[in-house]
Amino acid sequence: MTVKATRNPSAIFRRVLLAACAAATLGSSLTACFPLVAGGALAGGALVATDRRTSGAQLEDEGIELRSMSRLRDQIGSRARVSVTSYNRQVLLTGEVLNEQDKKLVEQVVSRVENVSSVVNELAIINSPTLVQRSSDVLITGQVKALLIDAKDLYVNAFKVVTERGTVYLMGRVTQREADRATDIVRGARGVQKVVRILEIISEDELQSLKPQQSQQPASAPAAVK
Numbered sequence: 001m002t003v004k005a006t007r008n009p010s011a012i013f014r015r016v017l018l019a020a021c022a023a024a025t026l027g028s029s030l031t032a033c034f035p036l037v038a039g040g041a042l043a044g045g046a047l048v049a050t051d052r053r054t055s056g057a058q059l060e061d062e063g064i065e066l067r068s069m070s071r072l073r074d075q076i077g078s079r080a081r082v083s084v085t086s087y088n089r090q091v092l093l094t095g096e097v098l099n100e101q102d103k104k105l106v107e108q109v110v111s112r113v114e115n116v117s118s119v120v121n122e123l124a125i126i127n128s129p130t131l132v133q134r135s136s137d138v139l140i141t142g143q144v145k146a147l148l149i150d151a152k153d154l155y156v157n158a159f160k161v162v163t164e165r166g167t168v169y170l171m172g173r174v175t176q177r178e179a180d181r182a183t184d185i186v187r188g189a190r191g192v193q194k195v196v197r198i199l200e201i202i203s204e205d206e207l208q209s210l211k212p213q214q215s216q217q218p219a220s221a222p223a224a225v226k
Contacts, residue, residue, distance in 0.1 A: 050157040052173040052202075052210055053088055060115050061086040068110045075109055081128050082106055085162050087171040089117040092198055094164040096128050120198055122164070129165060137163040140191045144168060147185050154178055154185075166193035173200045175207050 051058055064086040072082060080102055082095040091110055097103045107121045129137075141163045148156040159182060160171040168186050170179075179199050186195050 050155055052155075052158050057088055060089060064089065064091060064113055064115055067113045071109050071113065072106060076102065076106060080106065080123075082123065083162065083164070084110065085160060085169075085171065086116075087160050087198075088173065088200060089115055090171070090198065090200075091116055091119045092162060092169055092171060093119060093121045093123050094162055094169065096124050096126050098127075099125060122167075122169070122196070124165070133165060136191060137165065140166065140168065140189060143189050144186050144192075147189060148182060151181065151185055154182060166191060167196060168192050168194070169196045169198060171198045173202050175204055176201055177204075178207075 053061070065084050068084040068086075068091070072080075072084075076082070080095065080097040082093060082097070085092040085094070091113075093106060093110060097106060103121065103123045103125060106123060107119055110116060111119050141161050144161050144163070145156060148154055148159060148161075158172045158174050158178065162169040162171070168189070170182060170186065174182070179197060179201060183195055183197060186192060
């Protein structure tokens, strides 16, 4: 699919850079003490207002990520690089482990965390990626979020975007139309090798019932980075 070019090329570049810097800062701040990266959103008022989860579900997801990190720190230590992303109690595991035993152990630990409803284990059994690969993933995530912001028929905060080794994972509560539209956009992003959808599909009627709780996303929304 061909993505329509913006009239101001520098605007999309700034949004990509903003998203990439935020992602890099989040990752570096967490990995400084332990190689587990939480996928939680920045807790800004604008994000809470446009997130399709209830405020209770958002807090629950943050708690799941933090508890998972703590328990993995105790049982896995520094021999794995695991990213834990929770959306509506569904947990995505990405990153790298050294063997199948550790891959199963990580899933078992996280599945026993309170309030977790299901676990999607996408951990790879390989050595940790190079700095170049990780930087590329950060840039892809930033680019994808910028493209979703530019798509006026989508709410960027309806999606969580996770990138590992060129594979983009989409999480969120969206309609089938939004899921297909976002997938087409992501597939057109530079560097994307594969798109994996871990989406909760809602009806158009459900979406209409959510709209009074949502405010229109601003064109340059820095708060949209999560």
